[in-house]
Amino acid sequence: MYFSAKDKGEMMSMIYNWPAEKVDMIVVTDGSRILGLGDLGVQGIGIPIGKLDVYVAAAGINPQKVLPIMLDVGTNNEELLEDKLYLGLRQPRLEGEEYLAVVDEFMEAVHARWPKAIVQFEDFQMKWAFETLQRYRSRFCMFNDDVQGTAGVALAGLLGAVRAQGRPLADFTKQKIVVVGAGSAGIGVLNMAKHAMLRMPGTHKIGELGEGHNQFWVLDKDGLITKSRKDLDPAVARFARGYGPEEVEDLHEGASLVEVPHVLLGLSGVGGIFNEEVLKAMKESDSPCPAIFAMSNPTTKAECTPEDVFKHVGENAVFASGSPFSNVTLSNGRKGYANQANNMYLFPGIGLGALLSGARHISDGMLHAAAECLASYITDDAIRKGILFPSISSIRHITARVGAAVARAAVDEDLAEGCSDLDPRDLRSMSESDTVDYVARKMWYPVYSPLVNDK
Numbered sequence: 001m002y003f004s005a006k007d008k009g010e011m012m013s014m015i016y017n018w019p020a021e022k023v024d025m026i027v028v029t030d031g032s033r034i035l036g037l038g039d040l041g042v043q044g045i046g047i048p049i050g051k052l053d054v055y056v057a058a059a060g061i062n063p064q065k066v067l068p069i070m071l072d073v074g075t076n077n078e079e080l081l082e083d084k085l086y087l088g089l090r091q092p093r094l095e096g097e098e099y100l101a102v103v104d105e106f107m108e109a110v111h112a113r114w115p116k117a118i119v120q121f122e123d124f125q126m127k128w129a130f131e132t133l134q135r136y137r138s139r140f141c142m143f144n145d146d147v148q149g150t151a152g153v154a155l156a157g158l159l160g161a162v163r164a165q166g167r168p169l170a171d172f173t174k175q176k177i178v179v180v181g182a183g184s185a186g187i188g189v190l191n192m193a194k195h196a197m198l199r200m201p202g203t204h205k206i207g208e209l210g211e212g213h214n215q216f217w218v219l220d221k222d223g224l225i226t227k228s229r230k231d232l233d234p235a236v237a238r239f240a241r242g243y244g245p246e247e248v249e250d251l252h253e254g255a256s257l258v259e260v261p262h263v264l265l266g267l268s269g270v271g272g273i274f275n276e277e278v279l280k281a282m283k284e285s286d287s288p289c290p291a292i293f294a295m296s297n298p299t300t301k302a303e304c305t306p307e308d309v310f311k312h313v314g315e316n317a318v319f320a321s322g323s324p325f326s327n328v329t330l331s332n333g334r335k336g337y338a339n340q341a342n343n344m345y346l347f348p349g350i351g352l353g354a355l356l357s358g359a360r361h362i363s364d365g366m367l368h369a370a371a372e373c374l375a376s377y378i379t380d381d382a383i384r385k386g387i388l389f390p391s392i393s394s395i396r397h398i399t400a401r402v403g404a405a406v407a408r409a410a411v412d413e414d415l416a417e418g419c420s421d422l423d424p425r426d427l428r429s430m431s432e433s434d435t436v437d438y439v440a441r442k443m444w445y446p447v448y449s450p451l452v453n454d455k
Contacts, residue, residue: 002042004072005094005102011109018067023114024355025061027051028069028106032093032125033146033184036269036301039125041075042088047123051145051347058395059348059403060443061355067117073102103132111140116358116419118351120145129184130235141354143362147188149347152371154189154265154295155196157320157341159375160388161263161291164318169375173197175215175287180274180303181267182220185295187235189265190216192371195364217241217262221270226253265293266303274304279312288316289386295322295341306338318386339388346370349399353406356442357427358417366409373405374398396443404435 001018003011031044048068055061074091075081081090094102110119119142121132133144143149162172177193179186197215218225218239225232226241262285266274274294282290290313294303302321306328309319315330320339328336350370354362377390377398390398407427410416416424422438430438 001067002045002070002072003102003106004089005074005091005098006089008102008105011105012112015109015113020064020067022065023067023117024065025052025055025118025120025351026067026069026110026114027055027120027122028071029122030071030073030093030103030124030128031075031088032123032128034123035297039075039077039080039093041077041080041086042070042072043080043086044123045070051120051122054344055348055351056444058344058399059352060396060399060445061348061352062444069106071102071106073099099128100131100135107136107140107142116141116355118142118354118362120347120351122146124184126184126187126235127233130187138361141359141361143350143354143367144184144188145343145347146184148192148362148367149343149350150185150267150295151188151190151192152346152350152367153341153343153374154293155192155368155371156346156374157293157339157388158193158263158265158291159196159372160378160383161289161318163375163380163383164289164291164386164388165287170200173200173215176217176262177215177265178217178219178262179265179267180219181269181296182218182225182233182236183267183269186218186265186267187239189267190218190239192364192367196368196371199368220268224253228253263287263291264303265291265295267295268303269296269301270303271296271301272304274308276308276312279304279308282313282317289318290314290316291318291320293320293341295320297322299323299325306336310336318388320388335385337386337388339386340392341389342392344392344395345374345389345398346402348395349373349402350406352399352439352443353403354410356403356419356422356439357407357410357415357424358419359407359410359415360417361415363409363413363415365413366406366415369405369409370402373402377401396440400436400440400443403439404432407439408432408435 027048029044029047031041032039034040034044052066052068056063072088074089074093076093080086121144129144129147136142292309296302302323306319306325309317310328320341324340325338327338330336411427418424
C-alpha cells in the first residue's frame with residue numbers, strides 16, 4: 001500500500017481501503033536508504049515485501065495478515081526525478097516538520113484500525129531512523145530493524161566471540177570494540193552493546209560514571225571520531241572519544257583503522273576497507289580469537305572476505321558477515337566458518353514475541369532478551385569451532401526460541417497485555433519450555449484443505 005505526501009489529511013480513511021480485516025505485521029519504508037543502493041524512492045517497496053516474506057517463512061505470520069507500506073515523501077535521486085517512467089512523487093524529499101507530519105498521520109491511522117499490529121521501520125536514512133524511533137517507540141508497538149535488529153544480531157555475534165575466547169560472558173565488558181561506520185546501523189550496535197555491558201554483573205560503577213562506552217571506538221569516512229569533531233550528530237557524539245588518562249596515548253581526531261587495531265565490526269558500506277594492512281594489525285590483538293565482522297550488504301560492499309581474514313589475521317580468527325560467503329578450508333584441513341550475521345535470525349522473533357504477548361511497546365529489555373537468546377542458541381562445541389550463528393534451516397525453531405524470550409521479557413516488564421487466547425497471567429505462569437511450545441504452536445503453516453477429492 002502506498003501513502004503519498006499528497007494524501008495528507010486522507011490517511012485515516014485510506015487505511016480502510018486495505019481489504020484484510022486483521023493485520024498483524026506491517027513493514028514500512030520511505031525508500032530513502034535501501035541497503036547499499038541509496039535513495040530509491042517508491043522503488044524501494046521491494047524491501048517491505050521481502051521482509052514480510054521472511055516473517056511468513058521464519059515466524060509463521062499468516063500471509064493474509066501482513067501489510068507492506070511505502071511512504072512516498074519525494075526523492076532526492078535526480079535520475080528518478082528525470083525518469084519519465086518513475087511512479088513516485090516528482091519532488092525533493094520533504095524535510096523537518098512537513099516530513100514528520102506525514103509519518104505521524106500514517107502511524108495514527110494504522111493504530112486506529114489495527115491497534116495490536118507490530119510496525120517495523122526499514123531502510124530510513126539515519127536522521128529519520130533515530131528521530132522516528134524515539135518519537136514513536138513509547139506510543140506504538142514498533143521498532144527499527146536497521147537500528148535495533150542489526151544491533152541485536154551483532155550483539156549476539158559479539159557475545160559469541162567472547163565465548164569463542166573461552167571467557168565467561170561477563171568478560172564482554174572488557175572487550176575493546178571498533179565500529180567502522182557511523183550510520184544508523186553502526187550507532188544502533190553501539191547503543192545496544194553499551195546497554196548490554198551495563199547489564200553485566202559488576203558494571204554498576206560504569207553506569208554511575210556515565211562511561212559505559214569507554215570500550216567502544218567509532219570511525220567514519222574521516223577516521224576516528226573524537227570530541228573535537230565539529231557538527232557531530234547527537235546520536236554519534238555520545239560515543240566520541242575524549243582526552244585524559246583513560247585514553248590511548250597519541251590517538252587523535254581522524255586516526256585510521258591501523259592506529260586502533262582491536263575487535264572490528266564493519267557497517268561502513270565500503271567494500272574492502274578492512275585491507276591487508278588492517279587485518280595484519282588485527283593479528284597483534286591481545287584477543288586469542290580476534291573477531292572481524294564485515295556486516296555491510298550486498299557482498300560487494302563487505303569490508304573484507306573470510307579468505308582475507310583467515311589468511312592475514314590467522315586461523316584462530318572469528319569471522320562473520322552480513323552477506324553470504326562460503327566457508328574456507330584452512331591449512332590444517334579444518335573449516336574456517338564464514339558466519340552470516342543475518343537480521344533474519346532476530347527480527348522475526350522480535351515481531352512474533354511482541355505480537356503474541358500483546359506488548360504495548362518494544363523495550364530495550366525485550367531486544368536484549370532476543371540477542372541473548374540467539375547468542376546462547378549455539379553449543380559450546382560449535383563455538384569452539386568458530387560457529388557463531390545457527391543454520392538457516394533451523395529458522396523456525398530459532399524464531400520460536402527468540403519469540404518466547406521476547407514475550408517473557410514483555411511479561412517481566414509488565415508490558416504484555418496478552419492476545420486473543422492468552423492473557424498476561426497465563427504467560428507469566430508458563431515455564432520457558434512451555435512458552436517456546438506456545439509460540440511454535442501459534443505459527444502459521446502452508447497447509448491447505450484439498451479442493452479435489454482423489455478417487
